[in-house]
Amino acid sequence: MIRFDNVTKVYPTQSGPALESLTMEVERGEFLFLVGPSGSGKSTFLRLVLKEERPTSGRIRVAGKDLHRLSNWKVPHLRRRIGTVFQDFRLLPNKTVFENVAFALQVIGKPRRQIARDVPAVLDLVGLDGKQDRMPDQLSGGEQQRVAVARAFVNRPLILLADEPTGNLDPATSVGIMKLLDRINRTGTTVVMATHDQSIVDQMRKRVIQLEDGRLVRDQSRGVYGYTR
Numbered sequence: 001m002i003r004f005d006n007v008t009k010v011y012p013t014q015s016g017p018a019l020e021s022l023t024m025e026v027e028r029g030e031f032l033f034l035v036g037p038s039g040s041g042k043s044t045f046l047r048l049v050l051k052e053e054r055p056t057s058g059r060i061r062v063a064g065k066d067l068h069r070l071s072n073w074k075v076p077h078l079r080r081r082i083g084t085v086f087q088d089f090r091l092l093p094n095k096t097v098f099e100n101v102a103f104a105l106q107v108i109g110k111p112r113r114q115i116a117r118d119v120p121a122v123l124d125l126v127g128l129d130g131k132q133d134r135m136p137d138q139l140s141g142g143e144q145q146r147v148a149v150a151r152a153f154v155n156r157p158l159i160l161l162a163d164e165p166t167g168n169l170d171p172a173t174s175v176g177i178m179k180l181l182d183r184i185n186r187t188g189t190t191v192v193m194a195t196h197d198q199s200i201v202d203q204m205r206k207r208v209i210q211l212e213d214g215r216l217v218r219d220q221s222r223g224v225y226g227y228t229r
């Protein structure tokens with residue numbers, strides 16, 4: 001589903017590479033944690049998958065497409081197949097829960113009938129039934145993240161990328177979000193999650209890839225967090 005062949009990324013203003021000669025593959029339906037100290041290249045990896053950044057060298061394939069060959073006008077189509085969730089939720093503050101999720105379908109031209117059907121279904125899935133008319137600031141952090149997950153998943157993406165999704169949540173709320181991501185993964189969606197959350201990684205026992213200074217230093221199935229910050 002995601003394949004990196006000898007990928008190096010050097011940002012223009014940077015002396016050393018953010019990622020160096022990274023070769024790895026994520027299979028369809030896998031759940032992968034990306035761990036490593038701050039600045040080790042986790043977010044860079046996620047941005048490369050989305051084609052928000054281009055590699056300096058090497059080859060990246062996502063969902064059967066060679067990103068180097070993918071013309072710019074096809075990038076939005078690629079991104080539709082990838083849901084994203086971030087630490088800071090990134091909800092639209094002036095839209096209701098329903099509208100936040102519906103917006104993701106409106107911008108890709110889905111018919112009103114489908115929106116009316118799919119949005120309540122996904123809100124139910126994430127445990128937010130009954131809260132669809134609330135504004136984001138009337139929700140707890142955990143509920144806001146559930147809205148963000150619903151928005152990322154409503155279009156049934158092939159891949160879900162999560163960058164520190166539990167970073168602003170307390171431990172109990174984080175467990176709830178992880179149960180949700182696990183459930184989404186069980187529907188066949190490939191999940192890649194960058195995290196510093198040791199207890200979550202240790203509880204979930206999924207594949208763990210550890211980066212250090214842009215290099216892959218560990219690839220462990222049913223892995224643990226495994227290093228001290």
Ligand SMILES: Nc1ncnc2c1ncn2[C@@H]1O[C@H](COP(=O)(O)OP(=O)(O)OP(=O)(O)O)[C@@H](O)[C@H]1O
Nearest residue numbers: 011012013014018037038039040041042043044045
């Ligand atoms: N847009 C950019 N321009 C220049 N350098 C960048 C840019 N984005 C990231 N970097 C650098 O690339 C390296 C990797 O950063 P990246 O954000 O991928 O790390 P990270 O593992 O996600 O860190 P964190 O856990 O703090 O989010 C760092 O040295 C960072 O300073």
